[in-house]
Amino acid sequence: MTGGRLRVAALLLPLLAMAQSQAAARAAEWPREVQAVYDGLKQECRAEGGKFVADRAAFATQTEVTNDGKPDWIIAYAATRCTTSGYSAWCGTAGCVIGILGSGPAGLREIFNDNLRDWKVVAVDAKRKGLETSVHGSVCGGVGAEICMQTLVWNGKKWAVAKQRRWTDADYAAAENGEAGGGAPPPMHAARWQFGGSGMGAIAATTDHPDFVALGLRCQPGGGVYMTMMPKPGLALPAAGQALLVDFKGSANGDYDAVQSLVQEPGKPDLSGPLDPGVEQLLVGADTGLELMASTDGGDEWRDLNYMSLAGSTAAIRSLRQQCAGAAGASAGQQSVGKKAAPPLGIVPGYYVLESESCAAPSFEAVYYDGRRLGLMRGGGAPGSENENIVGPLGPVEKSGKAFFLPEWEMEVKILSPTRIQLTIQDTEAPRRWCSDSQIGAKWKAR
Structure with missing residues (x-):
């Protein structure tokens, strides 16, 4: 039975996965002592620069184990984690850390803090309740992978061992049988990303995720790409007007x-927002799937969401980008009708952003041109910073076919049309399309 014991012991390790029959209290009902423990863990995590991830319902359980008729509280520390340390901070071969706040004349105080593989409150005799625990096999004189059961009773000052025994072969066999017949596997996401449509109607999306009906990317009318999520009823959402933050990790x-920010669309259940460049890199990267977390309070607390498959995402999103870029370029041409191109470059004065980006918020820079001056508009930062707006004379212009070389700017501008250009500095970048002064974001405007 050695293999069975190892397998069962491993099954018992993640304490959060064990269903407890005791009623779990919501955070709104926690006594101040329980809330103080929770707040302390959060503050410690935030001080380390991590994101605090918590399952609030599983963190604290009200029970009665001190036999004085007053509520006690059992705290599962592994119901929280900090992204800087993960689950390993609370769990090991002996199980996960459990704390007990016992009732007393002065309120609740900690009377237990140790690693347990499992626990439940049991009747020791007609008058007393005890805590039945599953602990490291060495406690019963066995090896760590074996299971030792201890029943502890609180006598008002300390815990006494009322019963202790090692699991027998029959116990392991019963556990194996229970494992074989029990519960549905956790939900998984395996749907492939799909692409469809053309122009402004193009979309790349995945469906059937355990937390949302669909997650899609679509062309933004002003350029760039929007992410839209259609949540399932079980997904916690922020208050009206507040953003749902979704952390994607590869x-x-x-x-x-x-982190992607999504806000509910007026009159719709969907949540949308401009696609974060970092999220896009993950969606088209080398990962086969991503871990997801969500926050409804601006990032103060996070909760785990289910894994998301990236099968087919790279091809679908690249196809979408091509459609969005073409639609944005065509839109720029239509909007510039009646405007005159300015020499010497022969393009319409204004701003030029990558066709995959929004006029209102370029990811890095917009190129400005008015016939006399050129500008690299990077977000209006302080002089000398990487997001400084740099505007200066166009300088000499050397023509070569459909391209112009600008020695003072050390760049070549290839003219694709009066509203489309392509820059070559070190490498040839993607085409840029024209944006009017009214479309460009205030931070990118030339003065």
Whole structure:
């Protein structure tokens, strides 16, 4: 039975996965002592620069184990984690850390703090209740992978061992049988990303995720790409007008994460927002899937969502980008009707952003041109910073076919049309399309 014991012991390790029959109290009902423990863990995590991830319903359970008729509270520390340390901070081969706040004349105080593989409150005799625990096999003189059961009773000052025994072969066999017949596996996401449509009607999306009906990317009318999520009823949502933050985490090139902000669309259940560049890198990267977390309070607390498959995402999103870029370029041409191109470059004065980006918020820079001056508009930062707006004379212009070389700017501008250009500085970048002064974001405007 050694293999069975190892397998059952491993099954018992993640304490959060064990269903407890005791009623779990919501955070709104927690006594101040329980809330103080929770707040302390959060503050410690935030001080380390991590995101505090919590299952509030599983964190604290009201029970009665001190036999004085007053509520006690059992705290599952592994119901929380900090992204800087993960689950390993609370769990090991002996189980996960459990704390008990016992009732007393001065309120609740901690009377137990140790690693347990499992626990439940049991009747020791007609008058007393005790805590039945599953602990490290060495406590019963066995090896760590074996299971030792201890029943502890609180005598008002300390815990006494009322009963202790090692699991027998029959216990392991019963556990194996229970495992074989029990519960449905956790929900998984395996749907492939799909692409469809054309122009402004193009979309790349995945469906059938355990937390949302669909997650899709679509072309934004002003350029760029929007993400839209259609949540399922079980997904916690923020208050009206507040953003749902979704953290996407990959591991193919080292742990890397990016946060997407989504706001409910007026009159719709959907949540949408401009696609975060870091999230897009993850969606088209080398990962086969991403870990997801969500926050409804601006990032103060996070909760785990289910894994999301990236099968087919790279091809679908690249196809979408091509459609969005073409639609944005065509839109720029239509909007510029009646406007004159300015020499010497022969393009319409204004701003030029990558066709995959929004006029209102370029990811890095917009190129400005008015016939006399050129500008690299990077967000209006302080002089000398990487997001400084730099505007200066166009300088000499050397023509070569459909391209112009600007020595003072050390760049070549290829003219694709009066409203489309392509820059070559070190490498040839993607085409840029024209944006009017009214479309460009205030931080990117030339003065």
